[in-house]
Amino acid sequence: MIATLQINDVSKTFNNENEKVHVLDNINLSVKNGDFLSVIGPSGCGKSTLLKLIAGLDLDYEGNIVVGSQEVNGPSKERGFIFQEHRLFPWLTVEKNIAGNLSLKDSDTRKKVDDLISLVNLKGFEKAYPRQLSGGMSQRVAIARALLRNPEILLLDEPFGALDAFTRSHLQEALIDIWGKNKTTMVLVTHDIDEAIFLSSRVIVMDAKPGRIKANVTIDLPYPRRRTSKSFQEFRTVILNHLDHKAEDAEDWSI
Incomplete structure (x- = not known):
């Protein structure tokens, strides 16, 4: 497969007033077309x-x-970005938030928006405003908005971190369904070990100060995945070991 994303020898330093903070050190990573990669650390x-x-x-x-x-x-429509907060425009309806600066009077845009509303299971909420939506529904709108321009890669920065456990689990399943249907390459940042295993074809484990890639774990479990299965638990143990956490000392992780 062709690599959708190639990261070559990337290092990053922040210059604070009194010191330099070396955040990333020599990151090398290749993500193939259609891959679902999670980054945890x-x-x-x-x-x-x-x-x-x-x-x-x-x-x-x-x-x-x-x-x-x-x-x-620089930023590009080829890279969609989903933040932890949905960042919808409160004065626009669901369909207009998805369309953004594109006109819904255009037949092609209208069809794409309608198809995406169906894809994220929001049929019937086209005319609703963000204040009328739950947090999970708002994140679905944000995902649809990012997919409208058919990005080569969708970047997700802890998009479910602020949601309750039930809604988070429901949206994880929805995201897998969207990924399976759309085959958009996805890169997810998460603190949740179970989320990384549940969603991803590959998990990158990072070390801190400075950030380096510590492990690259292929999750070769069939979809849909069961969190209670023995193989799922084995992957959890593998990732925890890479993080130098014993299972009983894992309070800092969502497991």
Whole structure:
């Protein structure tokens, strides 16, 4: 498969007033077309920073990042970004939030928006405003909005972190369904070990201070996955071991 994302020798340093903070160190990573990659690691390991570099939101780093055939030199419609907060426009309806600056009077846009509303299971809520939606529904709108322009890669920065456990589990299943139907390459940053295993074809485990790739774990479990299965628990143990956490000492992790 063609690599949708190629990260080559990427390092990142923040210059604070009194010191330099080395956040990322020599990151090398290749993500194939249609892959679902999760990045997990302790706080401060540079997970979200790496996602912002891929998105082109920060260009002050060493090395280079290529998406498709183009080196990243700024934000692009080829890279959709989902934040932890949905960031919908409160004065726009669901369908208009998804359409953004595109006109719903255009037949092609209208069809794409309608198809995406069906894809994220929001039929009947086209005319609803964000204040009328639950947190999980709002995140579905955000996902649909990011998919409208058919990005080569969808970047997700802990998109379910602020949701209750039931809604988070429901949206994880919805995201797998969207990924299975759309085959968009996805890169997810998460603190949740179970979420990473449940969703991903591959999990990157990072070390902190500075952030380095510690392990690259292929999750070769068939979909749909059961969190209670023996094989699922074995992958959880593998990742915890890479994180240098014993299972009984894992309070800092969502497991």
